[in-house]
Amino acid sequence: MTTGSNEFKLNQPPEDGISSVKFSPNxxxxxxxxxxxxxxxxxxxxxxxxxxxxxxxCAVLDCAFYHPMHAWSGGLDHQLKMHDxxxxxxxxxxxxxxxxxxxxxxPEVNVMVTGNWDQxxxxxxxxxxxxxxxxxxxxxxxxxxxxxxxxxxxxxxQTGCIGVxxxxxxxxxxxxxxxxAVEYLDPSPEVQKKxxxxxxxxxxxxxxxxxxxxxAISFHNIHNTFATSSSDGFGSIWDPFNKKRLCxxxxxxxxxASLAFSDGTMLxxxxxxxxxxxxxxHPEDGIFIRQVTDEETKPKSPST
Amino acid sequence: xAICQFxxxxxxxxxxxxxxxxxxxxxxxxxxxxxxxxxxxNNRRGWNTTSQRYSSVIQPSSFSKSTPWGGSRDQEKPSFGxxxxxxxxxxxxxxxLSENPFASLSPDEQKDEKKLLEGIVKxxxxxxxxxxxxxxxxxxxxxxxxxxxxxxISPEELRLEYHNFLTSNNLQSxxxxxxxxxxxxxxxxxxxxxxxxxxxxxxKCLWKIYTHLSPKIYGPDCSKFIILLSDVKDGVNxxxxxxxxxxxxAATFVSPGFPVNNSSSDNAQNFSFKTNSGFATASSGSPxxxxxxxxxxxxxxxxxAVSTSxxxxxxxKPEVTSAASFSFKxxxxxxxxxxxxxxxxxSLATGSIRAPVTPAFGSGSSVAGFGSPGSHSHTAFSxxxxxxxxxxxxxxxxxxxxxxFATDNVLFTPxxxxxxxxxxxxxxxxxxxxxxxxKPPPLELLNI
Numbered sequence: 001m002t003t004g005s006n007e008f009k010l011n012q013p014p015e016d017g018i019s020s021v022k023f024s025p026n027x028x029x030x031x032x033x034x035x036x037x038x039x040x041x042x043x044x045x046x047x048x049x050x051x052x053x054x055x056x057x058c059a060v061l062d063c064a065f066y067h068p069m070h071a072w073s074g075g076l077d078h079q080l081k082m083h084d085x086x087x088x089x090x091x092x093x094x095x096x097x098x099x100x101x102x103x104x105x106x107p108e109v110n111v112m113v114t115g116n117w118d119q120x121x122x123x124x125x126x127x128x129x130x131x132x133x134x135x136x137x138x139x140x141x142x143x144x145x146x147x148x149x150x151x152x153x154x155x156x157x158q159t160g161c162i163g164v165x166x167x168x169x170x171x172x173x174x175x176x177x178x179x180x181a182v183e184y185l186d187p188s189p190e191v192q193k194k195x196x197x198x199x200x201x202x203x204x205x206x207x208x209x210x211x212x213x214x215x216a217i218s219f220h221n222i223h224n225t226f227a228t229s230s231s232d233g234f235g236s237i238w239d240p241f242n243k244k245r246l247c248x249x250x251x252x253x254x255x256x257a258s259l260a261f262s263d264g265t266m267l268x269x270x271x272x273x274x275x276x277x278x279x280x281x282h283p284e285d286g287i288f289i290r291q292v293t294d295e296e297t298k299p300k301s302p303s304t
Numbered sequence: 305x306a307i308c309q310f311x312x313x314x315x316x317x318x319x320x321x322x323x324x325x326x327x328x329x330x331x332x333x334x335x336x337x338x339x340x341x342x343x344x345x346n347n348r349r350g351w352n353t354t355s356q357r358y359s360s361v362i363q364p365s366s367f368s369k370s371t372p373w374g375g376s377r378d379q380e381k382p383s384f385g386x387x388x389x390x391x392x393x394x395x396x397x398x399x400x401l402s403e404n405p406f407a408s409l410s411p412d413e414q415k416d417e418k419k420l421l422e423g424i425v426k427x428x429x430x431x432x433x434x435x436x437x438x439x440x441x442x443x444x445x446x447x448x449x450x451x452x453x454x455x456x457i458s459p460e461e462l463r464l465e466y467h468n469f470l471t472s473n474n475l476q477s478x479x480x481x482x483x484x485x486x487x488x489x490x491x492x493x494x495x496x497x498x499x500x501x502x503x504x505x506x507x508k509c510l511w512k513i514y515t516h517l518s519p520k521i522y523g524p525d526c527s528k529f530i531i532l533l534s535d536v537k538d539g540v541n542x543x544x545x546x547x548x549x550x551x552x553x554a555a556t557f558v559s560p561g562f563p564v565n566n567s568s569s570d571n572a573q574n575f576s577f578k579t580n581s582g583f584a585t586a587s588s589g590s591p592x593x594x595x596x597x598x599x600x601x602x603x604x605x606x607x608x609a610v611s612t613s614x615x616x617x618x619x620x621k622p623e624v625t626s627a628a629s630f631s632f633k634x635x636x637x638x639x640x641x642x643x644x645x646x647x648x649x650x651s652l653a654t655g656s657i658r659a660p661v662t663p664a665f666g667s668g669s670s671v672a673g674f675g676s677p678g679s680h681s682h683t684a685f686s687x688x689x690x691x692x693x694x695x696x697x698x699x700x701x702x703x704x705x706x707x708x709f710a711t712d713n714v715l716f717t718p719x720x721x722x723x724x725x726x727x728x729x730x731x732x733x734x735x736x737x738x739x740x741x742x743k744p745p746p747l748e749l750l751n752i
């Protein structure tokens with residue numbers, strides 16, 4: 001497949017599905033990737049090299065940076081591991097009773113948060129941190145702010161992913177049914193009226209519309225615009241204020257499992273088959289790093 | 305949405321696919337995709353409308369506002385508030401069911417409901433044809449419960465199962481289980497698509513009851529309670545999916561397609577999403593009769609019931625008669641009165657077997673697990689010692705009435721079998737406390 005000059009593929013990608021990628025905070029130099037091949041890898045982005053790799057015993061479902069030197073990860077082995085990237089040393093932080101699905105860092109409270117499938121009270125599918133708040137998307141269409149608000153998802157189907165706006169006022173919720181909703185945290189009715197939803201990531205083939213799950217959402221921290229990606233292999237960047245799509249990327253070889261914006265200059269796109277349709281032959285999994293421009297990520301001002 | 309200038313001039317080249325609004329024509333839905341090879345800077349000629357600039361934007365897409373469904377349908381937002389009429393005065397009692405839930409809806413409400421049902425049919429069609437992820441719960445409207453029969457499984461969970469089976473060299477079982485799940489899903493979708501009379505009744509009663517019970521009092525979790533009720537009769541053995549509760553006990557359920565089958569017996573039902581397996585169902589005597597209980601995998605015998613009778617519960621099977629003997633005074637119920645028992649659905653679920661529902665309602669403390677934590681523990685259900693209300697009668701009528709979901713006559717009372725008083729009760733707009741019939745209403749009196 002062709003890559004433009006503003007995009008390259010990382011060398012030595014994980015050997016199986018890639019579940020999550022994260023840039024290190026405040027820099028676009030390092031990227032952490034967790035994978036179903038049980039490894040967590042650290043890549044040096046400018047040099048396009050794999051710096052470090054450590055293992056779990058089972059597939060790793062999510063990873064996050066605590067600060068540039070510590071990586072946390074968790075997965076199907078129920079273990080939460082912390083790895084010191086400087087000295088390449090690993091620490092088993094704890095064990096859950098169930099697979100760990102999400103690992104996130106909350107800088108304001110200085111904690112790592114994990115979400116897992118132990119059903120208390122419901123399986124966690126996705127989570128996102130905003131300031132000192134946590135937004136959790138669970139099975140059964142419930143969507144809970146950390147005990148502050150317990151909301152039912154406004155989308156009709158399973159939650160795929162949640163992301164919180166950097167301005168902390170709203171969050172984005174996506175479903176497996178090719179739909180994304182933007183909702184506000186403030187429960188007052190005037191603010192709640194502003195919420196909306198839209199359809200995306202659908203391909204029409206001969207009058208039948210194929211609907212794909214929206215797997216990943218990532219925010220541009222400065223512009224408050226967000227990118228979504230889906231199993232159809234496309235990614236798009238949306239402007240939530242003007243309610244427009246800013247740009248759409250070319251189609252990637254297979255499903256895009258995860259997205260991550262760096263500090264605003266780069267977007268990591270994980271092209272990784274997610275086995276939505278059985279174990280078939282699929283293109284190699286890979287992580288693509290792409291430079292994003294202002295044009296692609298900045299909202300258009302409505303007056304011009 | 306922006307109004308399409310070109311359409312106004314009569315020359316919009318996108319026609320139906322245009323993302324801007326064509327006033328008077330069918331409104332364009334949300335953004336659609338067209339394959340593009342480049343990602344930057346296609347300057348579309350002529351797209352500069354007065355208020356927005358489209359240059360360097362590949363796909364000028366407009367988002368549909370407001371309704372949670374993305375508004376691409378032409379239906380207007382249904383106003384479901386109308387269902388609440390009359391129920392408010394009963395809220396204090398928490399139950400609101402002294403009003404006859406079978407009173408017919410006002411024409412407005414009926415229209416809304418019809419729209420909703422049509423919406424469901426359409427959704428099912430789209431779901432099927434679009435290749436959308438099938439293992440997802442489905443909720444037609446916010447603030448209404450999820451429709452039973454669907455369960456949430458994420459791709460990762462499915463893959464996990466795949467791996468588990470792979471390691472135990474039991475791939476065939478995995479495939480069988482998945483196939484089974486798919487079949488269940490398909491059955492359910494077809495049921496909803498065809499909207500036969502029983503499904504319609506089920507849904508309508510479900511919504512009525514849900515409205516009466518109102519999340520205001522019970523919190524959003526009461527939806528789960530309702531779902532249980534509907535599941536008890538509608539035969540798709542998916543009673544568990546909406547439940548997250550009861551998890552603090554060992555008695556957690558697995559989503560129904562996955563009975564945690566400790567006895568590694570016969571079939572593909574070994575597929576389990578949860579590794580812990582202590583189910584309270586063990587205590588419940590004879591679960592075999594009910595299609596929904598096998599989901600809890602209590603015993604080998606029930607799991608075989610899963611594979612065979614999946615949709616059949618309540619539809620003419622002989623076991624159904626025992627539903628009528630949902631005798632809410634069954635002594636077996638006592639096993640569920642225990643205080644450690646939190647999470648109403650656990651009891652209900654197993655209660656579908658022998659009717660421990662009553663004690664669950666009656667045992668005040670245990671209801672605390674139901675609804676939002678703590679604050680609603682005083683529900684009408686928990687009128688512990690009052691005999692006339694709160695225990696048998698209301699719950700009976702609630703469940704009995706919900707048990708009409710089956711078209712089978714066993715679950716309706718033929719008119720001639722009712723006493724005059726009972727008939728009167730059914731015919732009146734509200735039930736009178738203390739006189740609420742224990743038998744299900746006759747089919748003829750249902751306004752569907």
